[in-house]
Amino acid sequence: MQTGVPLNETCNLQVWKLEISDKSKGFVELLQQLTVCDAISDEDFQKRFQELSSLGDDHVICVIEDTSRGKIVTTGSVFIEKKFIRNCRKVSHIEDVVVGCDSRGMQLGKKVLSFLTDHARFVGCYKVILDCSNENKAFYEKCGYKRKEIQMVKYFI
């Protein structure tokens, strides 16, 4: 049974928290549109799912399922970092937002981002941050985000 909160109950495109059964609905294939993501065994998927679930509200992955097709068409994640700064406040980090290429133009990215941002606010974060390409800047600006810093990266592989 789904446990998320539907954004619009009259619509078949609602935001839910990821469930184990979403693996069989194309969740991994959706991630493959974002970056390298080979097939994951059921065992590995279950193990990672349980690791993340044990973090409760501190790590949430949400999905939008097109229930008419039984297919996951959008996802995004948010995790909470606990700080000492600002009187031990918290910061949310949004990651891995992807809208399936066959589901663009329906505001699904905005729905997922709204869900993740609301979660960050709900758990008491003072800000939420994310890294994106220059090409996606305009989308996040429409969602109320502003450009601030630059991202630096070091790869080990």
Place this chain on the structure above:
Amino acid sequence: MQTGVPLNETCNLQVWKLEISDKSKGFVELLQQLTVCDAISDEDFQKRFQELSSLGDDHVICVIEDTSRGKIVTTGSVFIEKKFIRNCRKVSHIEDVVVGCDSRGMQLGKKVLSFLTDHARFVGCYKVILDCSNENKAFYEKCGYKRKEIQMVKYFI
């Protein structure tokens, strides 16, 4: 008793993992040089310290103490995000790197960054990322980092 790994045993500026006793050695005052960080009560500090300690290797704060003065002069943190992408790999996020204004020019930032980056590699991350200002880009480039994306932010307060 300190539990970290000294980078250079002949030197009084070594990298250790944060300990509760570091609060009385100017750790919070050092964070105040980075951003807003009012005084933290011993109770709040201990609570946050224990929350973070319970995450083990998934969230590490390190410090450099100038033992000749009993003062924390540099800090930085790293936390591990567990992903589904790339066959359930992990990504490290480095945050809150600060070198005390009275301790610049001694490569302490580089020491801390090296400690945090090595931790990321040790726990099996495929990459490590951080956000910084344009002014600090050159420093991170010297440490082997490359610019990639842009950071977007939304504040709730």
